[in-house]
Amino acid sequence: MASDLLSIAVSGARAARGALDVTAQNIANASSDGYSRRSLRLEEVSAAGGVGRVGDISLSGARIAEIRRNADPFLQGEVRRTGGDLARADIELKGLRNMESALEQSGVYDAMVEFEASLQQLAGDPVDPARRAAVLGEAETLAAKFNITADGFDAVRNGLQFDAEAEVSEANIIGQEIARINLRMNRAGPGSSDRASLLDQRDLMLERLSGLTSITTSFSADGTVAVSLGTNPARSFVNGGAAETLKIREYVDGVPVFEIGGQETKPTSGSLGGASLALTDLAAVRIRLDDLANGFATTLNAAQANGAALDGSPGQPLFSGTTAGTLKVALQSGAGLATAPAGSPAGSRDASNLDALRQELKTNDPIQGFSSLLFDVSSKVSGRTVTQSALETIASTARISLEQQAGVDLDTEAANLIRFQQAFQASGRAMQTASDIFDTLLGIGR
Incomplete structure (x- = not known):
């Protein structure tokens, strides 16, 4: 349980960090000639089964599927x-x-x-x-x-x-x-x-x-x-x-x-x-x-x-x-x-x-x-x-x-910075929770 939670939280943190990087790239190139705004497409990562759980669905978090270029x-x-x-x-x-x-x-x-x-x-x-x-x-x-x-x-x-x-x-x-x-x-x-x-x-x-x-x-x-x-x-x-x-x-x-x-x-x-x-x-x-x-x-x-x-x-x-x-x-x-x-x-x-x-x-x-x-x-x-x-x-x-x-809308990018920062922080909190659970389980074993 703690291992799954930790890996899910890590994937979420990576996805949020990638989104923050893309947002920062958009802001940096807001005035660059020919630059089209970028956005991320995230997708769920799931895997079937696991040790002792053949046939179950093991949730594995999220990953960056694509960097989209918003051009018509x-x-x-x-x-x-x-x-x-x-x-x-x-x-x-x-x-x-x-x-x-x-x-x-x-x-x-x-x-x-x-x-x-x-x-x-x-x-x-x-x-x-x-x-x-x-x-x-x-x-x-x-x-x-x-x-x-x-x-x-x-x-x-x-x-x-x-x-x-x-x-x-x-x-x-x-x-x-x-x-x-x-x-x-x-x-x-x-x-x-x-x-x-x-x-x-x-x-x-x-x-x-x-x-x-x-x-x-x-x-x-x-x-x-x-x-x-x-x-x-x-x-x-x-x-x-x-x-x-x-x-x-x-x-x-x-x-x-x-x-x-x-x-x-x-x-x-x-x-x-x-x-x-x-x-x-x-x-x-x-x-x-x-x-x-x-x-x-x-x-x-x-x-x-x-x-x-x-x-x-x-x-x-x-x-x-x-x-x-x-x-x-x-x-x-x-x-x-x-x-x-x-x-x-x-x-x-x-x-x-x-x-x-x-x-x-x-x-x-x-x-x-x-x-x-x-x-x-x-x-x-x-x-x-x-x-x-x-x-x-x-x-x-x-x-x-x-x-x-x-083009890049700086107001939208500013809002995205806050949104993705919160997602990154939430993933960090999930990793902290997984660590606490793992420590508790080790304490019970002693």
Whole structure:
């Protein structure tokens, strides 16, 4: 009787001490990233029979059956999905805002207005050298503004591409870490603290990976996970203890083409998905900017070809280059401006060719074209800002739900400390009682 009571009390003390250890672990890791609250599952220990009691039930106390990790796979999946969508929106919005800034701060709009104003001034006295020099100076300023805008777009593109390449490297590191966790998971005992820790690491790596690109996961009963990246179709990235390599195969119009194991994949979420969207937007806006610069130069050069310079010679192109980045002023002197119609004598005050040019600019209205371009980019920024704000709220809600379910509540842990301490003390009292009974029996024998 005393021996049974002592062994039962010892098992109870061990179980209570284990519960206290788990509670202390929860408190210590209350602020640790990716930590899920632990709890113990205890079970009764019983054995049949005994010396002189064949067929009886011998009660043997309790034991720790499992260390449970309180994590909900559905909520974790929601955090990964909403976090990936938010990361995509953040990067795309960042790229659009940088494009907007490049357009706004370059001064192209003001330079166009000043250039047309200088043409109007020249029409008042088409042979005035100062006014001709002013037109040429405004043309050089406008070309420089287009160049600055193109350089700004190049900086946005290079920044997005640099970040994308860094994130591809990070994704490969995470993939290798997930593969290592899968291997270690096979060696971790079921219900052990080591296994719970590995599961925390696994889920933290998956969350980080989902912030980079769209992922599809398949979990096995042993805790290992298979990961695929991209959509339509998803490409296998981690399978068991092996990880493939994500690469940027090439850039098409500045937009990265991703591949895994030689097979193309397209991220639709995460920062890589956002970078692809932003670079796609940038390529479209850059084409419109180049078309605007080329159209402006073509209009001016065509007018020059239809007129005569101040010395009566045929007009020469005012601009060279066909894109915003290559636009340059080709004329060396304001005297080369072809204000008079072709065939006019030197020093002609006939400004009909200049008037035709101004009318052509009014018809094509490059100022309105640039304004429309800036408006479209600003509208997209405004729309993406609303989307990003909504996704931020959704992601925050998913995060809060997971933390409430899997996070550590210090009030609960404080209550558990008292409860398990009392259980430990009660088991100690049972051991003391067993010792007293044993001493009494020995005294009777003497």
